[in-house]
Amino acid sequence: MKLSEQMLPTLLAQDLxxxxxxxxxxxxxxxxxxxxxxxxxxxxxEDIVQEAFVHAYLSLKKYPAWRVQTLKLQPWLYKITIHSFDHHVRGARLQVVSSGLFEDSSVIEMEERTEEQPEIIFETQEQQAELEALVAQLPERYRLVITCYYFEQLSYREIAELLDLSLAAVKVNLHRGVKQLRMFLQAQTLVRDKA
Structure with missing residues (x-):
């Protein structure tokens, strides 16, 4: 039986x-x-995610049932993953990597869009890879916010909680990051037009 994400906090509170x-x-x-x-x-x-799940389990074990039931699991797990990342690679710079490097992600995308023509699928994947490569060039503060918002579909509030930023800082960083991405895209278009 496949459980819905909304049911999980209640079920975890009942039987972890x-x-x-x-x-x-x-x-x-x-x-x-x-x-x-x-x-x-x-x-x-893999190590970071495994560490995050261990921390999640230990935390859930300590939390009272009412707290587990009120958890917003996705942002909570992302926050634990960020902390595990910080712990795992202190001082390292963040890098955004194309999801194309993760073999299963392209398989999932292909399975979900079997009705589309192969040319359209390839073009969409190529555009996504180009966009992710451009995001990787952004300064860290913009890169992380853009990754959370556009690739992970987190809300402004969830990103603010996840990164310990104000709502205004999230919006500003997102706006500035998108503005820089547009400049990168314009520069890339000019280079292509000249070639």
Missing amino acids: RQYFQPMVECYQQRLFIFALRLTGNAQEA
Whole structure:
């Protein structure tokens, strides 16, 4: 039986041992891709996600049932993953990595869009890879906010909580990052037009 994300906090509060694995299965892929974008290394990303789930389990075990029931699991797990990343690679610079490097992600995208023509799928993946490469060139403060907002679909509030920023700082960094991306795209277009 496939459990909905909305049901998981209540189920975890009732029986952590039984429902922890379904929670891991629900979020493992997303957290791995998120960690991979941060580290640029699949092995480090796996280690970070594993460490994050261990911390999540230990925290859930300590929390009273009412607190587990009110958790917003996705942002909470992303925050734990960020802390694991910080712990794992202190002082290292963040890197955004194309999800194309993660083999399963392209397979998932292909399966979800089997009705599309192969040329359209290839073009979309190529555009996504180009965009992610441009995001990787952004300063760290913009890169992380853009990754959380556009690739992880987190809300402004969730990003603010995740990164310990004010809502205004999230919006400013997102706006400035998008502005820089537009400049990168314009420069790239000029280079292509000249070639």
